[in-house]
Each structure stands twice: as structure tokens, then as C-alpha cells.
Amino acid sequence: MQLKTSNQSVLQKIAPFIGLFLIMSIITILNPDFISVSNLMNVLRQVSINALIAFGMTFVILTGGIDLSVGSTLALTGAVTAGLMASGVDPIFAMLLGLLLGAVLGAINGIIIAKGKVAPFIATLATMTIYRGLTLVYTDGRPISGLGDSLTFQMLGKGYFLGIPIPVVTMIISFAILYFILKKTTFGRRVYAVGGNEEASILSGINADRIKIYVYSLLGLLAAVASLILTSRLNSAQPTAGEMFELDAIAAVVLGGTSLTGGRGWIVGTLIGALIIGVLNNGLNLIGVTSFFQQVVKGAVILLAVLLDRKKTT
């Protein structure tokens, strides 16, 4: 872990950067418009939602877990926040409640997994359905709009700070905080420890259950942040929001070189992974690849990245 141990792992760490660079070069050659500042800002804004979720997913995957329910968590927190705002609750208070709800939904995942000893894949597969179902029940299957004109809320998805879209600023600040947590705090170290060897961690006096509950809560919280941005951008909450978001987030983590078995990886890679996916989405559009074929290309890139990663480790 942590940029050390051997040359091999250093190579592994820079691989995502090289991949991103290559993809960006190819797209720029095919369509130079890609590299314009306005388009790159656009890419970053598109990336921010996936990146926020992928940051949280990195923590979860580092502990050796997985969370399939993030897309549903995003939808439910978005719907509840929007519902509160539409019914006249103070927007700031509504948003804080939304964030809290996200963390609670994540904590429920964590508790089922840690205390109930249910495999993360199964546990979150179930809550994915439950959270989505609750969203549909709550919204009656219809979008919620009429969210008022609170400046804070509107800025969240559409505003700019020093010329940078607020979602991008949110992503960068979150990244900085999360990077610091992973690298410098005992919590971050314990996340790696639990994923690296849960039994040894417990036998070292680490409360592994608590760490797991925390990482799922953190992911829920970040999904809620992403949902606020999305709701603000669309000025409405969609009951089907966030479908397949979990897969993009997992893809970003894996592209970034984090091991699905836990214990190894870093959040910088996840950021690059999210950028690769964002650049592909945007660039394939620019060079005129049809949306159907885009999916094939995206899948192939992920596969290629993982295969190359395998080669290096063995």
C-alpha cells in the first residue's frame, strides 16, 4: 500500500495515469475540441457525482466489502430531501436531513454486514431493492419538483466558485479530506488493516465491526451529497435516479487499481478511474460514437485495465 514497498507497486500506481493520458490523447487527435477548457470543465462536472460515490466505495472496497445499494441510496435521499423542500421545510434543514438519511442508510448496510455477518454483496443487493422500493413508495413513482429557489440549494448543482463548477469544488474538497483520512489517521489505517487481514486486526484489538459500519455510513453520506448535486442540477428528484451508479463507482475504484479483495489500493487511483470513465463518456460522444456502441467501448476499457493489472501482479 501507500506508494512504497516495491517498484512493481509504483508501476501499478502510475498505470491509471498513463491510461488516462493515452485515452485523452487519442480523443484529442480525433477531435481537438475535446481539450478546450470549457469542455474539460464539463467533463469534471459530469465526473463529480460518480467520483463522490466512488471515493466512498474505495473505503468500502478497501475493507474487502462492496456496496450495490448506493444508487438506490442516492435516489431515496434525493426523493426525501426534495419531498421535504417541496412541502416547505427549510431547504438547508432538509438537505442536512438528507445527508443524515444517507449516512443512516449506509449504517444499516454496515450493521447488517458487520453484526449480521451477511456477505456484503448479498446484504446490499437486498437493500438496493429495498431502498429503491421505498423511493418508489415515497414518490409514488413520480418525479418531485417545485423545490423552491433557495440559493444554496440551486448553487449546489449549478453554481460556480472562481469559475469552477460547485460540484467540482465539492468533489475536490471531499477528495482532499478523504485522502487525508486514509493517509494520516488511525481510522484510515484501520480501514486498510481490516481489509488486509480482518482476523489479525480483531486480534490486535481493532474493532473491525465498527470500522465496517463507519465505511458504509461514509459511503451513504457521500451518496447523499451526490444526490443533492443531482437533484439541484435537475431541479427535481427522480425515483429512478442513480440506477447503475454503483457499477460506475465500482468500475472507477477498480480502474484506479484498488484490489477487490481489500487491503490494497488508494483513493488517488479512484479519482483517476472516475476521470477515465468521464473522459470516455464525453470523448466518445465528441468523436461521434453512438451511445449503444459507447457501452461496448467502456466495458472493453475496464476489462483491458483489469487484465493488464493481473499481468503485472503475477
Add this chain to the structure above:
Amino acid sequence: MIKMADISKSFSGNKVLKNVHFTLEKGEIHALMGENGAGKSTLMKVMSGIYTRDSGTIEVKGKKVNFTSPKQAEKAGIAVIHQELNILPHLSISDNLFLGREETFGRTGILKNKQMEKKTRQILLDLGLDINPTDPASSLSVGKQQIVEIAKALSVDAEVIIMDEPTAALTDREIDNLFKTIRALQKRGVSFIYISHRMEEIFSLCDRITILRDGEFVGERKISETSFDEVVQMMVGRELGERYPERNSTIGDIKLAVKDLNRTGCFEGVSFELRKGEVLSIAGLMGAGRTEVAQSLFGYKKLDSGTIEFDGKKVNIDTPKKAKEMGIGYVTEDRKSEGLVVDFSVEENVSMTNYAAISKNGLISKDKERKLYDTMVQRLGIRTSGPDQAAKSLSGGNQQKVVIAKWLGIEPKLLILDEPTRGVDVGAKKEIYSIINELAERGVAILMISSELPEVLGMADRVLVMHEGKITADIPKHEMTQERIMHFATGGGKLAVEDQ
């Protein structure tokens, strides 16, 4: 049978074998010894085709060979039985035996189960094992699984069997059985290469011994013409002196008193006292419940009933975290699966138990972390290339020291050591004994679980013997003998009763 000459092998510029010689005669049991990192495993991997040599020659039955894969070595009659057995626990014994070369009806892929089961039964009977071939492999003890592995090797017509630390997880009786099997096969002309750190076993089983040190061939001796001392000296390159260093500790007040501990299916009625500065050993066979008692004392496994007094106060230890806060350390039996995060660096491993000491408000202080690492490396003589070296790339002895270092950081009052020297070479063993002594001299109460009787005799002030979950004897130092301990470990009541 096999003749290896001038074998060299390096990994990324690091020479791990330097012009090593090794010859194996037909029908002999040849021990290969050396400290961890001496190159034994590398040499065997070269022989069995896992690694290719940089230079040198290998002859099998007079013919030069160049194995590029383990399959080729297997075809030439060389089979390896690794320390971690290659048994799939959920498959039947017969499935395991025929794994990868199942007998089928022509090319249909349909299995001839009945026939394979019959053959399995016969092969195992030949080796003195009467078991039902359709039972799952997990129902066998480790010792019997080992015999199944040997059977596997024989069924592909192996003439040379390489065994790496085969007895590490076996009980004494299982070891006897294994040796009987090995000797019987030797009479049929099968040759063995036997890698082990256990001198007693090598001297009772083997015919010849080859010793490596730092990747170099040091010498070859007939067992009948050498001695413990000579072999040890050849291995470490210096006089090691007493295997068990002196200890000058004064045994103090009672540190730990447990009464009537019970855990269904694991142990019952366990009561004992442990004093400050005392080294109390728990001996017994595998599965006697020793590790389970330790795990319960450490809060890792729940007790059903019983009381624990620590410093005269009744305590309830329900999590390892609580145990740690009370000053109890636990050096686990299996360092790779329970002791270390192998992907972590040495420093990160040492820190694992000491986050409170090296952090403030949840922030790790790099300085404090490094200081802790430096102190421990020095105090325990851990040989690393630096704090960032991955724990997985350390030798067994150094890994074990890292696990001990984790616990020395908390300044333990009571240290539980579960098989503290398993798979550790003689030099490192002695260093670990010295650490234990030093701790005891400082008044730390030591609870040492060990299956190596010489170690118990050499180190313990007192030994508790367990058999099937119960303590069957409590023997003070001056009354300890191997026979006595084995007698109680195997369930003998009074000593008058004949040993089993």
C-alpha cells in the same frame, strides 16, 4: 538418484543460491537444513521445476534434465508436499487423491467413482490408513491428510518425495505414524528430502543431512557421524551455546487466576493461576483445547461460564480490545492468518496494536510511529531492509518477531504466546527465548502454548497438560519429563497406567 551441481539462482540481482551441491541416493531420507532464508526452499523449487536455475546442472538417474515446469518434474518422479497441504476440504478423500487425473469412461468425462474409491481404499490401506474414501477430506486430521498427500505422490509413481516441514502441525502420535510410513516407503526404494527445523526428528529419521547457509553449501554429513552441536554450528556459522538461555526471574504475586472456565465443545473446568514473572506452559495434543483457552482469555471467543481474576479483581474480557487495554498481549499461533497483515509494511504491522500510543486525536504521528518501529527493531533484533519492507517478504523468524513486537509496544503485563517458535530457525528461536526470558525477568506473566516438548522443558517454570479440553496435570519444573507430559497429554490418568 538426483545430483545437483553448482546450482546458482538470483532474484533481481540478489543471489539466493551460490554454487550449491546436493546429491540424493536411492532409498535414502535426506535432511535439508538451514536457517530461514538459507535457500532450502529455493533449491527445492529449482529441483521441482518451479524455478529455473541460472547456472549449474541437474541429473536425475544419470540423465541431465532441464525442468521448466512442475509437471515435468512430476513426470520424472519428483513430487513435493508443501507445508500448506493441497487438500480440498469439501471434496471426498478419493476425489482429492485423483484430483486432476480422474478416471473416466473413455473420453466422456463421466467419472468411474466406484473404481477410484476402491483404489483409494487400497492405496491408503497400504499406507496403514483404514478410512472410508467417500468421507470428506476435512474429516481427516492433519496427520492423515498428510498421508493422503503422500498417497497422491505415490500414485503418480513418485520416486522422490520432498517434504517441507511435514510435522509442524502434527501431534506426536501422528508424527510416529508418518515416520513409520516414510520408513516403509524407504524400504520400497522411495527417496525423501526432508526439510525441517526440528533436530530431534531429523536425527531419529534421516540418513544424511545437507546444510545450507546464506545460499551456500556448507556441508554434508551422515547422521550417524554428526551431532546436534555440529549441525547447529554449521547452520548458524558460529557457536550458539545453550539452546535455552538462562533466566533469572523472581516469581511474584498472582497475576491471573481462572476458575472453572467452560466453553462447550472446546474445554471444561479449566482452572489455574499464573504469577508475575512466571513462564507457564500449556502442553497437549492438537485439538486438546489449548488455543481455545487462550482465545477465550483474550476475549476473542466467548466463555460459557467461569471466572477470570486479573490482579485479584474479577474481570469480564469479552473483546480483544478490552484484553489489550488491560495489558494482555496475544501472539497468535498462525502468524500469517492471525498475526500479520502481510501486505502491510513491518512498521505498519508493529503499529497495529499501538494506535493509541502513536496518534493524537486520531491523527497518526509519523515521528512516534517511526520511533516505536526503531525501538522494536532494535530490542528484538528484527532484520529488515527498512520500515517499509513488506511483512510478507520477511523470513519466518523475523515475521514472528514482528508479531511479538506488536505486543511489546503495549508493555504487556500478561503475554500469551501460542507456538511462539513454530517454523522458526534455531538462531531466531534462541533469540525469541531470550525475549521471553527478558519479559519474565521484568515481571511479565507468560503463558506459553507449545507442542514442542523440548521447548516446554527448556523454558517453562510449570506446565499444564491438557487432554480433550481438560487439564490433566500441573507439573512443576523439577518434575517435568517428556514422558510424563506425553502420558497426561494422551489421556493417561495415573502414571501407573501403561502408556498408550
